[in-house]
Amino acid sequence: MSKPLILVTNDDGMFAPGIKALVEVCKEIGEVVVVAPNSPQSGQGHAITLEHPLRLNKVEVFGGVEAYECSGTPVDCVKLAKNVLLRDRKVDLCVSGINHGSNASINIIYSGTMSAAMEASLEGIDSIGFSLLDYSFEADFRPAQHYAGQLIRSVLKNKLKNCKLLSVNIPKLPLEEIKGFKICKQGTGEWIEDFQSAQDPRGQTYYWLTGKFIPDAKETDTDLAALKEGYISIVPSWHDLTKHDAIEPLKYLEHGG
């Protein structure tokens, strides 16, 4: 039997430790093709490049693994992989990450990691986005690698049902303290934002986004709650933004408001 074909991407760029950790896991399981941004693309959400052409260059970064750096966004990487590089091949799984930092709760909306994975799911490919709750360059990815490997093997074996996309967040804990996987829903939280404002060398004002994430402390069945308890959260996700329970209450607008 031929090995499964796994597409690996991320949003932290080709040289982030997180993608190296994920490639190491995947090359034990299948044939790997990496297409990743050539610069950090955190917070790029589902951005695509329309105003400029894109570049794609073969690189040797992961010890013999087929890899390409792309000048675009994470979603561009997946589109180019699916429609140019791998257009005549069946991709069995797309994995994105391992992201440096959480994509739980509303952070999924801003996440290039998760948007890349979602794009693959829109193209009909089972897809998993992995994020580790540790921003540091020196983060220990070994516990994440252990569980990523287990989940990737399971998804390749069983295929995803009712779903083509998993959002996986991994707590910053040693392997023996992680309690396992928890399937849950996206938690509620909000960013209390602030902008650092200062003057540039020419005396012009600039603003730089900063902020603090405040989780909803009362919820118990969410990714945020699972992570707090020491579980790896898995949120089955997709692209439907409809707020279905608001359709009926808004029907009055059809009659002139």
Next chain:
Amino acid sequence: MSKPLILVTNDDGMFAPGIKALVEVCKEIGEVVVVAPNSPQSGQGHAITLEHPLRLNKVEVFGGVEAYECSGTPVDCVKLAKNVLLRDRKVDLCVSGINHGSNASINIIYSGTMSAAMEASLEGIDSIGFSLLDYSFEADFRPAQHYAGQLIRSVLKNKLKNCKLLSVNIPKLPLEEIKGFKICKQGTGEWIEDFQSAQDPRGQTYYWLTGKFIPDAKETDTDLAALKEGYISIVPSWHDLTKHDAIEPLKYLEHGG
């Protein structure tokens, strides 16, 4: 009574006819503050700017209406408006658009117009994204203006219930042929993508995204169906990407997959 405060933004940039059309509507209804990108930002999705500082400059574009151009994405515009420019004021409504082109179905995922509106909803502000199914610079925005005005007045009067975000798409039809509003869900569709590939003047290959949108022709209760019948579609929307009906079927992963 004081006039409602309306924040206007878009993704086509400060000089697009669509935002001018929307400002014209809003200044008849309330006090208007415009914060919009200083360059086209179509397809920027929910991108935010983390790697660079942002600039915000007051401009005189809309005949006396308070307006600022921003160097960032549509979502950056809303964050700066809420947290810097208007931090001490209550914004009653955020409107985004009028976008040049459809944001129905999965296009909402890629849309800077809708992401800006969603960002405002995340900040607790009732929010509406407007899109006209006409890409041309010379598009006739008058029918869209008529209905946008009606909807904005209604939402300001009644406030949105069960929901803080509406995705509104307007068919390319003369006023008298538009049948009114239809409240519906996000339709299913897919992009059949292709990349135009060629050599640049230095002989290097580039890729430029192109593609064709294929709607699901069988669905009847969606934005795509409503638009086809000549209605303006209104999809109540939000930021929960959980695929709730996949939570139970995936529970087996908690037990080792």
